[in-house]
Amino acid sequence: MDTAPAADAHSAHDEHGHGEFHVHVMPIPVLLGVFVALLGLTALTVWSSTFPLGSWDVTLAMLIATVKALLICLFFMHMLHDKPLNVMAFLSSIIFMALFIGLALSDYGEYKPEVDAWDSSRSPQSTTAPAP
Amino acid sequence: MSAVTEPATHDHGDGHHAHHPFQAHHFETMEQQYDSGKLGIWLFLITEVMFFSGLFTAYAIFRSYHPEIFVAGHHFLDKTLGAANTVVLLFSSLTMAWAVRCAQLGQRKGLILCLVLTLACAGTFMVVKYFEYSHKIHLGLVPARYFSFVPGSEHHGHEGEHGDAKHSDGHADAAGHADAHATTHDPAATPDTLDSTTAAQESALLVHDQVEKAAIEGKDELPYRIGLFFSIYYCLTGLHGIHIIAGMIAISWILRRSIRGDFGPQYFGPVDYVGLYWHLVDLIWVFLFPLLYLIQ
Numbered sequence: 239m240d241t242a243p244a245a246d247a248h249s250a251h252d253e254h255g256h257g258e259f260h261v262h263v264m265p266i267p268v269l270l271g272v273f274v275a276l277l278g279l280t281a282l283t284v285w286s287s288t289f290p291l292g293s294w295d296v297t298l299a300m301l302i303a304t305v306k307a308l309l310i311c312l313f314f315m316h317m318l319h320d321k322p323l324n325v326m327a328f329l330s331s332i333i334f335m336a337l338f339i340g341l342a343l344s345d346y347g348e349y350k351p352e353v354d355a356w357d358s359s360r361s362p363q364s365t366t367a368p369a370p
Numbered sequence: 371m372s373a374v375t376e377p378a379t380h381d382h383g384d385g386h387h388a389h390h391p392f393q394a395h396h397f398e399t400m401e402q403q404y405d406s407g408k409l410g411i412w413l414f415l416i417t418e419v420m421f422f423s424g425l426f427t428a429y430a431i432f433r434s435y436h437p438e439i440f441v442a443g444h445h446f447l448d449k450t451l452g453a454a455n456t457v458v459l460l461f462s463s464l465t466m467a468w469a470v471r472c473a474q475l476g477q478r479k480g481l482i483l484c485l486v487l488t489l490a491c492a493g494t495f496m497v498v499k500y501f502e503y504s505h506k507i508h509l510g511l512v513p514a515r516y517f518s519f520v521p522g523s524e525h526h527g528h529e530g531e532h533g534d535a536k537h538s539d540g541h542a543d544a545a546g547h548a549d550a551h552a553t554t555h556d557p558a559a560t561p562d563t564l565d566s567t568t569a570a571q572e573s574a575l576l577v578h579d580q581v582e583k584a585a586i587e588g589k590d591e592l593p594y595r596i597g598l599f600f601s602i603y604y605c606l607t608g609l610h611g612i613h614i615i616a617g618m619i620a621i622s623w624i625l626r627r628s629i630r631g632d633f634g635p636q637y638f639g640p641v642d643y644v645g646l647y648w649h650l651v652d653l654i655w656v657f658l659f660p661l662l663y664l665i666q
Contacts, residue, residue, distance in 0.1 A: 259401035259636075263474045264467060273464040280456050284449065287664035299660035306656045314467040315649045316642075321405065324412045331416035335423040342427045346434050353435055357595075 262319035272313040279306050392637045404639045411643040415650050418613075422654055425606050429661060432598060442592055443599025444665040446511050446519075448502065452663035455498050456655065462491030463652040466621075470645045473638035478631055481641070485625040488648070492618045499611055506600070513604055517597030606658055613651045620644045 283302040291298060312318045317325055390400050397403035433440050469484035510518035624644050627633065633641055 259399070259404065261404075261474060264471055266468075266471070269464060269467050269471070273460065276460045276463075277457065280453065280460065283660050283664065284453050287449075287660070287666065290666060292666070295664075295666040296661075299664055300657075303657045303660055307653050310463060310649050310653050310656070314463050314652075315646055316470075321408070324409060327409070327412050327416060328419075331419040335419055335426075338420075338423050339427050339430055343430055343434065346431055350435065 262316065264313065264316065268313055272309050275309055276306055279309075390636055392632065400636050404642075407639045407643055408646075411646050415646060418647075418650055422609070425602075425609065426657070426661075429602050429606065432602060436593070436595070436598065438593045439596050439599050440665050442596055443603070444663060446506065446509075447603070447663045449663050451498055451502055452659050455495050456659050458491050458494050458498070459652045459655050462488045462495075463649055465491065466645045466648045469624075470638065470642050473628070473633045473641040474635060476634040478628065478633075481628045481633065482625065485621055485628060489618060489621050489625065492614055492621070495614055496611065496618075499607065503604075511600055512597070513601035514595075514597040517600060519592075603662055606662065610651065610654055610658060613654070617644070617648050617651055620647065 279302050283299055286298055286302070287295065289295075311328075317328070393400055393403060397406065465484045465487040469481050469488065472478075472480035472484055506512070512518065621644060624641055627640065
């Protein structure tokens with residue numbers, strides 16, 4: 239009595255794919271292409287760091303790093319073919335990280351006078367030999 | 371009670387696929403088991419992102435307050451070694467992604483080869499990191515108030531080391547070596563951290579390049595509290611290094627299981643999960659490398 243429904247469930251399950259499930263297998267050309275693109279972007283970020291870009295250099299470096307991160311996520315981590323739930327879950331961590339860093343940075347100016355005052359009060363005469 | 375009898379009847383009846391040897395009894399299908407594991411590893415990766423974002427926040431705030439510390443500090447990092455390590459990690463990510471592909475297709479030999487390559491890359495990364503760390507500790511480029519690097523003094527230390535290394539090799543000169551080190555440097559820069567003579571020679575060469583570079587760029591005057599840069603450098607790269615070691619342990623486990631022939635088209639979850647973790651470790655390095663090594 240108990241085994242009959244279970245057997246039914248299994249036969250129904252066997253109908254669609256013999257108990258196997260199908261996931262996306264990343265083709266070799268895609269893997270190699272992504273790797274070459276990552277190498278190129280690494281070279282680009284090293285090369286761009288030799289130019290005096292002022293405050294823009296962090297922005298550019300982070301932009302290139304984000305593109306590299308996207309490539310790794312989408313292809314190496316199979317995000318392109320993953321379940322939307324997993325993708326959304328991971329994206330939420332990026333949102334929380336942005337909130338964390340963004341909110342922490344947004345009011346750093348509030349404490350700057352205090353930090354500067356503390357710094358100048360503690361700074362020794364000789365800059366090369368900090369007190370142990 | 372039916373749960374106990376079911377596997378036995380199905381193993382003989384419907385065939386092997388109905389109950390894969392690695393299907394846990396609380397999962398209906400292998401697919402459900404795989405999906406659950408996948409969600410689990412993604413949740414773990416979320417906690418890892420939050421873990422590292424704390425350190426990235428520290429970096430962002432300290433860099434906003436003291437940009438000059440970061441500019442001066444990054445001159446002591448070897449861009450070439452950093453870039454080489456980036457390439458090594460990217461390649462290990464490729465071989466890991468390829469390993470997942472092999473596992474999905476049931477290619478046992480390919481899987482083993484890819485995992486061995488990934489492990490080798492991880493090992494290379496750690497060896498390069500070891501040389502980077504040991505030569506910094508050697509110079510006194512250590513965190514916060516323990517920072518004891520004195521611009522100009524490193525030339526004597528450099529020659530002293532060379533002389534020692536030429537006189538004799540092996541462990542016989544270890545004591546003399548340490549003495550020479552102690553006299554040329556601040557005694558606080560622990561000579562205990564000295565490793566083999568070859569390592570010392572290696573780092574001496576690196577030191578020379580670094581000092582030349584620093585001198586050219588007029589960095590003899592180091593900003594006060596430059597040790598802060600090294601606090602952040604060691605925390606970020608150290609935590610990342612711990613993750614690499616953890617990844618190496620996980621990959622070794624996967625390698626052992628793939629040699630045993632556990633994985634195939636129906637069961638490759640563990641390879642995929644370890645792969646996702648490994649890619650995240652790579653991802654973090656992708657951000658660490660420009661933030662620490664490539665500052666203008």
